[in-house]
Amino acid sequence: MAAPAETLIGMSGGVDSSVCALLLVQAGESVAGLFMQNWSDDGSGECRAEDDRRDALAICGRLGIPFHARDFSKAYWDGVFEHFLAEYRAGRTPNPDVLCNREIKFKTFLDEARALGATRIATGHYARIDRRGGLWRLLRGADPGKDQSYFLHQLGQEQLAATRFPIGHLPKAEVRRMAREAGLPTAAKKDSTGICFIGERDFRSFLAQYLPARRGEIRSVDGQALGEHEGVFYYTLGQREGLALGGVKGRPQAPWYVVDKDVAGNILYVDQGSESRFLMSSRLVAIEASWTAGQAPADVFECTAKTRYRQADEPCRVEMDGDGRLAVRFERPQRAVTPGQSVVFYAGVECLGGAVIESTDAPVDELERGSG
Structure with missing residues (x-):
């Protein structure tokens, strides 16, 4: 029986994790890949989990490293998505990527890596880690346009000590070049966007499955009723799109922006001008x-x-x-x-x-x- 890999790589099926694996293999390290299934597709949009799993498997096969797959969808629902819904229900705008990193990628995944005999994990995040004065430090990725340290800020000493970011020192263009030169099938694959692990979809329609729409008034900052919204949950501060407010009699021809949400009263407050004092x-x-x-x-x-x-x-x-x-x-x-x-x-x-x-x-x- 083969010895367990020392490093378990989070294989997403994208170019970043592919090059992460490539670099570690080229360095002669003992590695394996693991694909995380974190969302049970509800049919409401583009959830590419099966395509991504196949791509992750193909990369591991091409690099000659063991492949594992695990279903973490219950952990994701309990640890991330329920909180996501509760925050929207309260009128706040959560950041699921931050919680997803803390609860899934650097907790559930790290636990699974240890269960498989690995001592550390590696992911394709654009960030770096070093150690100074006996403490591990989280550093920005070298590519300022791709730096993901913002989403990783809840990692502590235990997670940082057990984590590697092999592409954190590289610009994105270099990552794609390396993937092309190595003949990796993910070299030109589009980057994933949308909610962490859920993917791209019409956000309002998706959220409405869990927080049913309740129409209410849109009011100006001086109390004038201007129109109706689809549900205060679906809007965030500073938002301009989706208000469906055309010209308002007696008002300047200028865009309207969300400045406040009254969740209890189901009222959305708006003002004109992107730099409204509100x-x-x-x-x-x-x-x-x-x-x-x-x-x-x-x-x-x-x-x-x-x-x-x-x-x-x-x-x-x-x-x-x-x-x-x-x-x-x-x-x-x-x-x-x-x-x-x-x-x-x-x-x-x-x-x-x-x-x-x-x-x-x-x-x-x-x-x-x-x-x-």
């Missing part, structure tokens, strides 16, 4: 902080932060609170900081950790809440 905030309060080092750098410290994935780093001051909350004050106002999303902290290339946004100082208490 969308701007300089301070936020966050909960459920997670630090890669196991604790915050200090009770009060300065760093940079992102409140959404594609955002540029913004300088801020972080103050820890004794009740587990933390307050973040930015040097300049931020747009559409959204409860339920993550604020993630950086010191240069190092990702320090992050927390879940609970509230901001956007002036929504000044909205006209009357009947219109």
Whole structure:
């Protein structure tokens, strides 16, 4: 009986995990691949699980490494999707990719790797790990356009010590070039998008299967009824699309943006202008902080932060609170900081950790809440 592989690679069926496996095989390491089935397709959209499984199997076959497949769909439902629905139900906008990494890719998958005799895992994430002063550090990926450290900020010392990111030092173009030169069948495969493990689909229709639509009023910030929405759950702060608000008599010809959601009253509040003052905030309060080092750098410290994935780093001051909350004050106002999303902290290339946004100082208490 063959000895178990030392490293188990998360094989998604995409080009990134394919090159991750290629590099480890070329380095002569003892590896095997594992494909995770994390969603039982409900027929509501493009869920490519079977195609992806075949591609993952083909890559392992081409590289001559053992292939495993596991169904983690119950763990995904219990650990990620139920929370996802509860957050939308409460009027917040969750980030399932963050929770998916913590609960599935670096918990359930890591546990399974150890059960198979592996001592570590490897994935095709664009991030890096190093060790300094006896602590493992999570670093940004070298390709700034693909860096995924934002989604990995909840990894702690145990996960970082047992994880490798073989392509984190590479730009995406180089990854595809290496796949082409090695003749890997995934070299030109389109990157996956959409909800983690669920795939691309009409988001509103998908969510409506679990949170039935309940139509309600769309109101301006001064209380005027402007139209109807399909359900406040389906909208997020700063959103412009899907409001179906054309020209409104007496109002400028300018786009409308979501600035607040009254879940109890089933009312959506909108304002004109992407920089509406109701969308701007300089301070936020966050909960459920997670630090890669196991604790915050200090009770009060300065760093940079992102409140959404594609955002540029913004300088801020972080103050820890004794009740587990933390307050973040930015040097300049931020747009559409959204409860339920993550604020993630950086010191240069190092990702320090992050927390879940609970509230901001956007002036929504000044909205006209009357009947219109």
